[in-house]
Amino acid sequence: SAVISQKPSRDICQRGTSLTIQCQVDSQVTMMFWYRQQPGQSLTLIATANQGSEATYESGFVIDKFPISRPNLTFSTLTVSNMSPEDSSIYLCSVIDPRYEKLFFGSGTQLSVL
Amino acid sequence: AQSVTQPDIHITVSEGASLELRCNYSYGATPYLFWYVQSPGQGLQLLLKYFSGDTLVQGIKGFEAEFKRSQSSFNLRKPSVHWSDAAEYFCAVGRNSGNTPLVFGKGTRLSVIA
Numbered sequence: 001s002a003v004i005s006q007k008p009s010r011d012i013c014q015r016g017t018s019l020t021i022q023c024q025v026d027s028q029v030t031m032m033f034w035y036r037q038q039p040g041q042s043l044t045l046i047a048t049a050n051q052g053s054e055a056t057y058e059s060g061f062v063i064d065k066f067p068i069s070r071p072n073l074t075f076s077t078l079t080v081s082n083m084s085p086e087d088s089s090i091y092l093c094s095v096i097d098p099r100y101e102k103l104f105f106g107s108g109t110q111l112s113v114l
Numbered sequence: 115a116q117s118v119t120q121p122d123i124h125i126t127v128s129e130g131a132s133l134e135l136r137c138n139y140s141y142g143a144t145p146y147l148f149w150y151v152q153s154p155g156q157g158l159q160l161l162l163k164y165f166s167g168d169t170l171v172q173g174i175k176g177f178e179a180e181f182k183r184s185q186s187s188f189n190l191r192k193p194s195v196h197w198s199d200a201a202e203y204f205c206a207v208g209r210n211s212g213n214t215p216l217v218f219g220k221g222t223r224l225s226v227i228a
Contacts, residue, residue, distance in 0.1 A: 033215040042204060043158075043218045092158070099212035100146055100163070107157040 006093055006106030013083055013113050020079045021109045023093035028073035031096040034066070037108070038089045046091075049076040083113045116141045116207045118219035126225040127195050135190040135222050137179075137205030146208040147188040148216060149179055153201040161203075164188060175199070200226045 003026040013019050023032065032049040047068055048056040055068035070076045080087050093106040117140040127133050139145055149161040162173025169181040179190045188205060202223050206216040 031213060031215070035215075042220045045215050045217075048215060094215065096208075096212075096215065100165070100208060101212075103148075103160065103163075103216075105158040 004093065004095060004104055004106040006109060008109055009107065010110035011112070013111065015084055015113060017083055018079055018081045019083065019111060020077050021091055021093075023076045023078070023106055025074045025095050027102075029095040029097055029102060030073070031098075032070060032076045033094045033096070034068065034076075034078045035092045035094060035105075036089045037092065043092065046078070049078075080111065083111075085113045087111065088113045116145065116209065116217045118205050118207050118217055120203075120205055120219035120222050122222045123220070124223045124225065126227060129197050129226050129228055130194050133190075133192045133195045133199070133224070135203050135205075135224070137188045137190065137219060138186050139188060139205070139207045140186065141207055141209070143209070144183075146212065147179075147181060148206040148208070149173065149177070149188075149190050150204045150206060150218075151175075151201045152204065152221075158204070161190070195224075195226055197226045197228070200224055 005024040007022050034046040035043040036046050037043050045058050046061045049068050049070040051070045065081055067079045090108045090110050092108045096103050119138045121136050147164040150158045151161050152158050161177050162171050164171045164181045171179050177192050181188050202221045204221045205219040208216045
C-alpha cells in the first residue's frame with residue numbers, strides 16, 4: 001500500500017497570510033487530488049494536481065487562491081493564499097492510480113485561521 | 115456527473131444491534147463504489163469497495179455492503195455494532211474508468227449507545 005505523508009498536520013494562521021501544505025507519496029502515482037473538508041461537512045474536491053502541467057480546478061476554486069504544484073509523480077503542494085477564517089478546514093491530499101488499484105488519503109492538515 | 119446521496123445525517127443505535135447506512139448514487143454507467151469511515155480526529159479509512167462481480171462486498175471491521183443496480187444503492191451493513199464503530203461514514207463514487215477523483219456523500223454520523 002502507498003504511504004502518504006502530509007504536512008503540516010495542523011496549523012493556526014493569521015488572517016491574510018498563506019500556508020503551503022505538502023503531500024509526499026512513497027511511490028509514483030498518476031493522479032493526485034486535493035480535497036477540503038469544512039467543519040462537520042463532507043469532502044469537496046478542490047483540484048486535480050497534474051504532473052507537468054497546471055492543476056485543474058473545480059467550480060468555486062481558483063488558482064490565485066489555491067495554487068498547486070506537482071513537480072513529479074510523488075509530490076504535490078497546495079497553498080492556501082490570503083487566508084480568512086472561512087478557510088478554516090481540513091485539507092486532504094488523495095492519490096489514485098487508474099482503476100483505483102491504489103486509493104489513499106493523507107492524514108489531513110487541520111487549518112485554523114484567526 | 116456522478117453524485118451521492120446519504121439520506122441519514124445522524125443515526126443512533128444500541129451496542130450489539132444491527133446497522134444499515136444508506137447510500138444512493140447517480141451515474142450513467144457502472145460505478146466504482148466505496149465506503150469510508152472517519153473517526154473523530156482521524157483520517158479516512160477505506161472500509162470496502164465495489165468494482166464488479168459479486169454484489170455483496172465484505173470489508174474490514176465486520177462491515178459489508180450490497181450493490182443493487184436496480185435501486186442505485188450501495189448500503190453499508192453490520193450485524194452487531196460495537197461502541198468503537200461510532201464515527202462518520204462516507205459513501206463515495208468514482209467513474210468506471212478509474213482515473214477520476216471520488217465524489218463523496220455528505221456523510222452519516224453514527225452514535226452508539228450502551
